[in-house]
Structures are given as C-alpha cells and as structure tokens.
Amino acid sequence: xxxxxxxxxxxxxxxxxxxxxxxxxxxxxxxxxxxxxxxxxxxxxxxxxxxxxxxxxxxxxxxxxxxxxxxxxxxxxxxxxxxxxxxxxxxxxxxxxxxxxxxxxxxxxxxxxxxxxxxxxxxxxxxxxxxxxxxxxxxxxxxxxxxxxxxxxxxxxxxxxxxxxxxxxxxxxxxxxxxxxxxxxxxxxxxxxxxxxxxxxxxxxxxxxxxxxxxxxxxxxxxxxxxxxxxxxxxxxxxxxxxxxxxxxxxxxxxxxxxxxxxxxxxxxxxxxxxxxxxxxxxxxxxxxxxxxxxxxxxxxxxxxxxxxxxxxxxxxxxxxxxxxxxxxxxxxxxxxxxxxxxxxxxxxxxxxxxxxxxxxxxxxxxxxxxxxxxxxxxxxxxxxxxxxxxxxxxxxxxxxxxxxxxxxxxxxxxxxxxxxxxxxxxxxxxxxxxxxxxxxxxxxxxxxxxxxxxxxxxxxxxxxxxxx
Ligand SMILES: *Cc1c(COP(=O)(O)O)cnc(C)c1O
Numbered sequence: 001x002x003x004x005x006x007x008x009x010x011x012x013x014x015x016x017x018x019x020x021x022x023x024x025x026x027x028x029x030x031x032x033x034x035x036x037x038x039x040x041x042x043x044x045x046x047x048x049x050x051x052x053x054x055x056x057x058x059x060x061x062x063x064x065x066x067x068x069x070x071x072x073x074x075x076x077x078x079x080x081x082x083x084x085x086x087x088x089x090x091x092x093x094x095x096x097x098x099x100x101x102x103x104x105x106x107x108x109x110x111x112x113x114x115x116x117x118x119x120x121x122x123x124x125x126x127x128x129x130x131x132x133x134x135x136x137x138x139x140x141x142x143x144x145x146x147x148x149x150x151x152x153x154x155x156x157x158x159x160x161x162x163x164x165x166x167x168x169x170x171x172x173x174x175x176x177x178x179x180x181x182x183x184x185x186x187x188x189x190x191x192x193x194x195x196x197x198x199x200x201x202x203x204x205x206x207x208x209x210x211x212x213x214x215x216x217x218x219x220x221x222x223x224x225x226x227x228x229x230x231x232x233x234x235x236x237x238x239x240x241x242x243x244x245x246x247x248x249x250x251x252x253x254x255x256x257x258x259x260x261x262x263x264x265x266x267x268x269x270x271x272x273x274x275x276x277x278x279x280x281x282x283x284x285x286x287x288x289x290x291x292x293x294x295x296x297x298x299x300x301x302x303x304x305x306x307x308x309x310x311x312x313x314x315x316x317x318x319x320x321x322x323x324x325x326x327x328x329x330x331x332x333x334x335x336x337x338x339x340x341x342x343x344x345x346x347x348x349x350x351x352x353x354x355x356x357x358x359x360x361x362x363x364x365x366x367x368x369x370x371x372x373x374x375x376x377x378x379x380x381x382x383x384x385x386x387x388x389x390x391x392x393x394x395x396x397x398x399x400x401x402x403x404x405x406x407x408x409x410x411x412x413x414x415x416x417x418x419x420x421x422x423x424x425x426x427x428x429x430x431x432x433x434x435x436x437x438x439x440x441x442x443x444x445x446x447x448x449x450x451x452x453x454x455x456x457x458x459x460x461x462x463x464x465x466x467x468x469x
Contacts, residue, residue, distance in 0.1 A: 008051050008058045013065070015040050021062065023070035043072050086433040086453050090407055090445025092358045093397030097434060099296040099303065101354040102335055106301060109338035110331045120330045133318070135333050139340040143266055144280045146291070146308035150318055151336060152326040156186050158292040158305030159260050160195050163223070165320045166256050166290070166313065167197035170222030175208035176201045177240060178227035188227055188260075197222070207239040213249055223256045224249070226288070228263070228278065243278075247287025256289045256313065263399040264293025264306060267346045272360045274395075275403045280308065289313055295332075297397045300355030301339035302332045358447055359395065363406045370408035370446035373454050377412065380462030385413040393447040407447040412461065413440070417468040425467070429460050 018024055018040050028036045050056035059065045087097050102110070113120075123130030133150045140149035152158050163172060172192055179189050179201065192199045200221070202212040213224060224246055243259065250257040261283060270276040277298065283291045290313055295304030305326075307317060317323065328336075342349040350356050367388070374386045391409035394400075414422060419437045426433040426442075433456075436443045444457065 005051060005054075009048060011058045011060070012044055012047065015044070018044075018065065018069065021066050021069060023066055023073060027073050039073070039076065040069075043069065084431045086431055086457060087448045088433055088435045088444040088457070090391060090393040090409065090436070090443075090448055091396035092355060092393060092405075092448055093297050093395055093399055094448075095397055099397055100300045102302065103300070103339055103342060103352045103354065105342060105352065106335040106338040109334040113330050113334045118330055120333070131318075132327065132330075132333060136337050136340060139337065139344075140306065140308050143340060143343050144284055144291075144308050146280075146284045147311040148314035149306065149308035150314060150323070151295070151328055151333070152305045152307065152323065153328055154296075154303055155260070155262065155264075155292055155294040155305040156191065157326040158307050159188075160191050161305075161317060161320060161322050161326055162258055162290055162292055162307060163192055163195035163197050163225070164322055165317045166258065167192075167223045167225075168195060170197065171200045171218065171220045172197040172223045172225050173200045173202055173213055173216045173221055174225045174227065175203045175212075175240060177203060177205050177208055177238070178225075178229055180227060180229055188225075192225075208241060209239065210241045210245050210249065213241065213246065217249075217253050217255065221253070221255055223258050226257070226259045228259065228261045243283060243286040243288060250289070251287070257287065258290045258292070259283050259288040261291055261293040263298040263397070264295070265298045266343050267349060267356070269298070269359070269400070272350075274359060274405070275400055277400060284308065290317075294397075295336055295339075298355065298359075298395070298399050299339065300349075300353035302335040304328055304332055304336055358393075359405065361447065363408075366406075366447050367408040369449065369451060369454075370410050370444075372451075373444060373446060373449065373457065374410045376454050376458035377410065377461050380458040381414065381465060383415060383465075384461065385415075387411045389443070391443055391445050393445055405447065407445055409443040409445040411441040411443055413442070414461070414464065414468075416465055421468070422464065425464060426460065431456070433457055433460060 015037060019037070024036060024040065047056060047058065051058060059068050085097055087094055093099050119130070121130055121132050136151055137149050140146065152161055174188070189199055200216050202208060202216045226243060226246060247257050261278065261280060263277060265277045265279045266281070268279060280291055280293060288309065290307060290309035292305060292307050293299070295301040295306055307314065339353065342352050350360050370388050374388055377384055377386050387410070389409050389411045391407055392404035393407035394405065395403060413419065417425070419440055419442045422442050423435055423437050426435055449457070
C-alpha cells in the first residue's frame with residue numbers, strides 16, 4: 001500500500017513540465033508567470049496530501065493532467081473555505097449557517113462600495129471628516145421613533161458597550177427571570193460583570209413585581225436592564241413588569257432604563273399570524289431610554305448590534321473609547337442601510353427581505369414548492385421513495401421561541417444509501433445541502449429552500465446513485 005502511494009507520488013511531473021500543458025499556457029496569458037508557477041505548486045501540494053490520505057489518485061496521462069488542471073484553474077476563484085450552503089433544515093435564522101440571507105438590494109449595496117473608495121467617514125457637504133454612523137442614523141430614527149442611534153459589531157457588543165457607558169461603577173437592576181444565556185454561551189450576568197456594573201438581581205425566576213425593582217433601587221443604582229427572553233418561554237405562573245411601568249419608575253428615580261430586545265423586530269409579526277414579539281418602536285414608545293437589538297435576526301440584515309435611544313445617552317456611547325474597538329465596516333453599513341431602507345415600505349420589506357419572506361410565506365406557497373421539489377427528485381432519482389410530510393419550521397436564532405410555523409418537507413428514502421450516510425454526503429457537496437434526519441428519513445423542509453435551488457438538490461440526489469450503487 002505504502003509503495004503504491006510512493007509510486008503515485010513519483011509520477012507527479014516537475015513544475016516546468018506542467019507549465020507546458022495547454023490549460024496552463026492559457027492561464028499564463030492572463031496571470032503573471034510566477035503566479036501560475038505558484039498556483040501549480042499549491043495544486044501539487046494539495047494533490048500530494050490527498051494522495052497520502054487515500055482521497056485522490058495522480059492523473060496518469062497528459063490528457064488527464066490537462067483536464068484536472070483546467071478544472072483547477074476554472075474553479076480557483078470559487079474554491080474558498082467560506083461558501084454558500086443550501087439550508088433545508090426549516091430553521092429560518094440558523095446561526096451556524098450565517099443567520100440572515102441578505103435582500104438583493106442589500107447585496108448590491110455591498111458590492112457597490114466593496115471595491116472602491118466611499119464616503120464612509122467623509123462629510124461630502126463640508127469636505128471634512130464625517131461619521132460612519134451618519135449613513136444609518138437617520139433611517140434608524142425615522143423607523144424606530146428614537147432620537148438617535150448607532151451600530152456596532154453585534155448585539156452582544158451593543159449590550160456590553162451600553163452597560164460600560166451607562167452603568168459602570170454603579171449597580172444595574174435586572175430580574176432573575178431575565179438572566180439568560182444566549183447561544184454560544186453569551187451570559188447576561190457575565191457580560192454585566194465585564195462591563196464593570198454590579199448586578200442587582202430582583203424577583204424570582206418566574207415572577208418579578210414592580211415593588212421588587214423599587215426596593216432594589218439605591219443611591220448606587222444607575223440603570224434598570226430589561227432583557228427580552230427571546231430564546232425561551234417560562235410558561236404558567238409567571239409575572240413580569242410591563243416596560244411602561246419600569247419607565248415610570250426609572251424616571252421617578254432618575255435612573256436609566258435599558259432594554260435588550262434581542263431579535264429586533266421592526267414590523268408587527270402578529271399581522272402574519274406569528275406570535276407577538278415586542279417591536280423596537282413599541283419599546284421606544286413605552287419609554288425605554290436605550291434599546292439594543294441584532295441586525296441579523298428577525299431584522300434580516302447583516303450581523304450588527306443596533307443601539308437606539310435618547311440623544312444625550314447615544315452621544316455618550318459614541319464617545320466611549322470601546323466603541324472604536326466594536327465598530328462595523330463599510331460592507332456591513334452598506335447592507336444595513338439598504339435593509340433598513342426597505343422598512344420605510346414595510347410591505348416591500350416583507351417580500352424583499354428573505355428572513356421575513358420565509359416567515360411570512362403562506363402554507364400553500366411552501367407546500368407548492370415542496371411538491372415541485374418532490375417531482376424534480378422523482379424525475380432525477382428514479383426509484384427514490386419521496387413523500388410530502390407536514391414538518392413545522394422554526395424562526396430559530398433564539399427568536400419566537402416555541403412558535404411552530406406550518407411547513408411542508410419532502411421526505412426522501414433512497415434504497416442505495418442509508419439516511420445517515422446520505423445526510424453526510426449531502427453536506428459534502430458544493431454547495432453543501434444541510435438536511436435533517438428524522439425517523440430514518442432525510443427531510444428537506446421547503447420553507448428555507450429557494451425555488452432556484454430545486455434543480456441542484458434534485459440533480460444531486462440523482463447523482464448519489466452513481467456514487468453509492
Ligand atoms: C441573540 C441575543 C443577543 C446576542 O445578539 P448577537 O447579535 O448574536 O450578538 C443578546 N440578547 C438577546 C436577548 C438575544 O436574543
């Protein structure tokens with residue numbers, strides 16, 4: 001075996017011989033010669049590793065080398081580690097799969113500024129240094145009704161920054177029912193400790209009353225923090241204090257009310273038959289001084305942490321040195337501005353922003369897509385056992401906990417490969433197809449699949465036959 005491998009490795013020609021092959025010569029017309037040589041070295045290194053791992057064989061004839069090298073050069077630009085994936089899981093905001101796909105308009109906005117200079121921090125009116133936050137602040141004010149706003153890396157950063165600015169050296173009062181851990185072990189109590197605020201827990205896990213807050217407030221208290229428990233529900237005998245009551249209390253005591261909304265909904269989802277989530281507008285209207293939320297959960301934009309609220313407080317936050325370390329880049333700002341602009345016309349936002357579109361699509365539309373996927377699979381993978389099953393989708397990303405969104409999945413059983421092996425093989429395709437396996441069946445949930453992915457999924461399942469039979 002070892003000898004066979006060594007024998008193969010010896011068959012790899014020297015670089016100067018590879019340089020004479022047609023596809024390589026063609027490449028040398030486009031790329032600097034040394035770059036072509038470098039690319040060939042990378043290719044040979046990778047081939048060696050693969051051969052040693054038993055995952056490839058060395059091409060035998062010059063024709064086979066030519067073909068392999070042609071494919072290599074053609075695919076060079078796209079052969080990246082971070083790549084698009086097909087989400088057939090039915091989990092709409094899938095943190096591991098990059099959360100929110102961007103709206104077309106947001107994608108184009110990124111492309112427009114990515115490869116060129118821009119007015120990122122340049123005031124075109126005055127011809128002097130400007131603020132990167134100016135591009136989205138007005139939109140945030142217009143949409144949420146807050147006085148001012150800024151944007152940082154993500155919501156975890158936003159909370160840290162807000163507490164560091166407004167609660168450091170003092171106490172922050174928070175309900176025990178809201179001391180949550182959010183995916184990736186982001187724990188509210190630990191973030192508070194990091195920011196230098198002393199945590200004053202009030203109430204119990206299931207019930208916190210207004211008088212609990214009232215009694216906890218002392219000379220040392222700087223803020224009340226309300227955390228929207230977006231990733232779980234405590235059911236049954238529960239009570240929490242409405243935000244408007246906390247706002248009155250904070251005002252009376254001369255302290256600041258901060259709300260971490262988590263998901264950051266800007267349109268009322270109950271209109272779509274989904275569970276009621278408090279919107280950012282409602283939080284501001286109810287009297288929160290500062291509200292933080294994610295850009296890439298229910299908002300459907302890029303990863304970002306958005307902070308809106310009272311002008312004097314936002315001003316202080318902008319001046320905090322920590323803000324500089326948490327700042328967002330031009331591509332995020334471009335995507336966020338375009339996404340927020342869609343919210344000026346909420347009806348457009350519902351169809352253009354993929355996250356909202358997937359949440360709001362009718363059951364019939366999703367079932368129809370499932371039907372078309374099932375038919376395509378039946379055509380490309382004869383002998384496949386294909387069935388439509390009811391399979392509720394989920395908002396995911398710690399949003400709308402417990403809410404099951406009616407959906408249809410295509411259940412696939414192939415006689416030539418087990419569901420577990422098929423799941424693994426599908427995730428190794430390009431693009432990878434991420435599926436769930438349930439009760440010995442591979443499930444493809446049609447709510448998170450797009451129409452234009454149907455042919456690829458069907459063709460891939462068809463191809464699995466050649467691989468496994
Ligand atoms: C998701 C979430 C966060 C963290 O937001 P990221 O944008 O992922 O950093 C913080 N608080 C709540 C309540 C959340 O749901």
